[in-house]
Amino acid sequence: MIRRFGTLLGLIAIIATFSVLRPDTFMTVPNWLNITQQVSILAVVAFASTIVMVTGAFDLSVGTMASLAGMIAAAAMQADLGIPLALALALTAAAVGGAFNGFLVAYLRIVPFVATLGTLTMFGGFALLVSDGSTIYGRAIPAAFGGFGRGGIPLGTIDGRAVLLPNLTLVAAGVLIVTWLLLEHTGYGRRLYAIGGNRVAARLAGVRTRLALLGAFVASGVGAGIGGLMLASRLASANPTQGDGLMLNAIAAVFLGVTLSQEGEPRVLGTLVGVTILGVLANGLTQLQIDTYVQQVLTGVIVVGAVAVGSLRRREA
Amino acid sequence: MPKFLVRTLAVFILATSFAFAQNGRVAVMTPYLASATTRIMVDEVETALQDLGYTVDVIDTAGDLAALDARIQDVILQDVDAIVLSANPELVPAAVEAAGAAGIPMFGLDAGSLQGLTVDVTSNNYAMAAQTATYLVDAIEGEGRVLMLVHPPYAPVQKRGAIARAIFDNTPDIEVMDEVFIEVPGPLENARNAVEAVLTANPEPGSIAGIWAAWDEPALGALQAIESLGRGDEGIVIVGLDAIGPAREAIVGDGAFRATVAQDFVGIARTVAGVVDEALQGDDVARRTIYVPAALLTRDDLR
Structure with missing residues (x-):
């Protein structure tokens, strides 16, 4: 029990520690709503990455795809194309980028690490090209778009301050539900797990593995695109590199989630736990005034430790 | 695993919990600490504020603006007395707005824009x-x-x-x-x-x-x-x-x-520290951009 749910217990221990040490500011409704908002963008990218990682593949391009989607939307809004068309253009580009990844991996049989490493650079280059390297911000971004990332559903007031259920949290919850339904409750999800288990066996069992893989990469690209749009909305700006850092954290979150799975497979609810651990650590360690660089080391140690414990558990099983 | 976490955290908490505010607590936030010039300014403003009796938290998000936005929200919830921002406030508008709503003044350390800030001290x-x-x-x-x-x-x-x-x-x-x-x-x-x-x-x-x-x-x-x-x-x-x-x-x-x-980075940092102190001591601080003069240095000047 402890071995199986060690990561979850670790999260509970982390929360308990921060609650004891910062009782006035950590375990409060505003702070938890703040944490959900802070992790929402990473969560969406990580949920989408889970879909690809279920098949045993990787998508290293999600970070630069997020940057690219944000840049395309911002450039379209700057050109007065309107918010709906800007969003549609960005998500179409994300889907096409994902499909290109899927084509490279499923049809040209390029190793996912190599294929998406190449497209990582490619998408990053496109993001720079869109605005000639500049950041798009200020009046170019419509108030409604920037307002969405800052807004939410009013829940009341605490200590005279308005408390909102952030819109970005709601978007992340929606993506979580869709991903969970897709992976756990559809035939397509089962086929993806079958590919992850043994691609050859899945193909011999009648699974159209190439098409299924292509679909997984499209989903990953679209998820990264949604994450990039959320980021652009939250910051009311688009910078050609602002989503790049999401990739490593998304993969770390998926790996943390894998430690909760008996079979050692990525599960989207496990990814949610992984994302929460990263978010809570960042928030709590900042509240404890721990040096930023120590925070980074500590977070890395915890990720490696959790994954190592999970790996040892499976070896013993 | 939980034991490990608790022990590790306890060590860091013990190491950091001796600091306490005298005049108040100021958070210095930047995504650019790896830049040599930002480092000079941040180190100087930290020292100057500490000399004035403030507890200073320096937070770097290593180029990540979303993380900068998140960490600013964190220090707002902790009710710091002031925030010094070494980044363009227009790139983290939600956090700047939240600081304003919480009544926490923000000061620009070579921020390049006055949006939402009380004062920005910079070079032209x-x-x-x-x-x-x-x-x-x-x-x-x-x-x-x-x-x-x-x-x-x-x-x-x-x-x-x-x-x-x-x-x-x-x-x-x-x-x-x-x-x-x-x-x-x-x-x-x-x-x-x-x-x-x-x-x-x-x-x-x-x-x-x-x-x-x-x-x-x-x-x-x-x-x-x-x-x-x-x-x-x-x-x-x-x-x-x-x-x-x-x-x-x-x-x-x-x-x-x-x-x-x-650029007079030391001058910029000390000016920011002075303005923060004035504001936190209750003096009226006019909202403005302060330009600190910079000098061209040629080979002849340096030799």
């Missing part, structure tokens, strides 16, 4: 770029091909590039051969690689008259490229901006690097 990037671009035009006698090393995503550096380009475009016999985007982090090495490629593609002596770098690290990279390819005797003139230590040393030597501009 337009003026500094005009100083180095004009120096370069004069040094190459208004004639030849110029390579620009730029980084437009960072607004202050974008301003520098825009004004330098305008000056070059306004000089009839100067041709801007390219504006090369220098990636950060790693500006020195990225600039060296880029300039080596440009030099290799332009092998004729005299085919490049000058290299204008938006800050010193790419200028140093350009200098390394010229020297490694043995093109140091062609009279190529390099100018940088910021006057960091290695740039000053390079300018004093006999190489192609000829001038930079010394």
Whole structure:
């Protein structure tokens, strides 16, 4: 029990520690709503990455795809194309980028690490090209778009301050539900797990593995695109590199989630736990005034430790 | 695992919990601490505020603006007394708005915009770029091909590039051969690689008259490229901006690097600390941008 749910217990221990040490500011409704908002963008990218990682593949391009989607939307809004068309253009580009990844991996049989490493650079280059390297911000971004990332559903007031259920949290919850339904409750999800288990066996069992893989990469690209749009909305700006850092954290979150799975497979609810651990650590360690660089080391140690414990558990099983 | 976490956290908490506010607590937030110049300013403002009796938390998000937004929200919830921001506030509008709503004043440390801030203390990037671009035009006698090393995503550096380009475009016999985007982090090495490629593609002596770098690290990279390819005797003139230590040393030597501009980073940081103190002591602080003068430093000045 402890071995199986060690990561979850670790999260509970982390929360308990921060609650004891910062009782006035950590375990409060505003702070938890703040944490959900802070992790929402990473969560969406990580949920989408889970879909690809279920098949045993990787998508290293999600970070630069997020940057690219944000840049395309911002450039379209700057050109007065309107918010709906800007969003549609960005998500179409994300889907096409994902499909290109899927084509490279499923049809040209390029190793996912190599294929998406190449497209990582490619998408990053496109993001720079869109605005000639500049950041798009200020009046170019419509108030409604920037307002969405800052807004939410009013829940009341605490200590005279308005408390909102952030819109970005709601978007992340929606993506979580869709991903969970897709992976756990559809035939397509089962086929993806079958590919992850043994691609050859899945193909011999009648699974159209190439098409299924292509679909997984499209989903990953679209998820990264949604994450990039959320980021652009939250910051009311688009910078050609602002989503790049999401990739490593998304993969770390998926790996943390894998430690909760008996079979050692990525599960989207496990990814949610992984994302929460990263978010809570960042928030709590900042509240404890721990040096930023120590925070980074500590977070890395915890990720490696959790994954190592999970790996040892499976070896013993 | 939980035991490990608790123990590790306990060590750090013990190590950090001895600090307590005397006059108050100030958070210094930046995504750019890896930059040499930001480091100088942040270290100086930290020391100056500590000398004034404040507890200072320095938080760097390593280039990540979303993390900067999140960490600002965290310190707001902790009710810090003031926030010093070393980044453009227009890139984290939600956090700036939240600080305003919570009544926490924000001060810009070379932020480049006053939006949502009480005061921004900075150098005038337009003026500094005009100083180095004009120096370069004069040094190459208004004639030849110029390579620009730029980084437009960072607004202050974008301003520098825009004004330098305008000056070059306004000089009839100067041709801007390219504006090369220098990636950060790693500006020195990225600039060296880029300039080596440009030099290799332009092998004729005299085919490049000058290299204008938006800050010193790419200028140093350009200098390394010229020297490694043995093109140091062609009279190529390099100018940088910021006057960091290695740039000053390079300018004093006999190489192609000829001038930079010394921003008064210590002055900027101390001015910010002073303004923060005034505001937190209850003095009226007028909302404004304070420009701290910067000086062109040439080889003659440094020798």
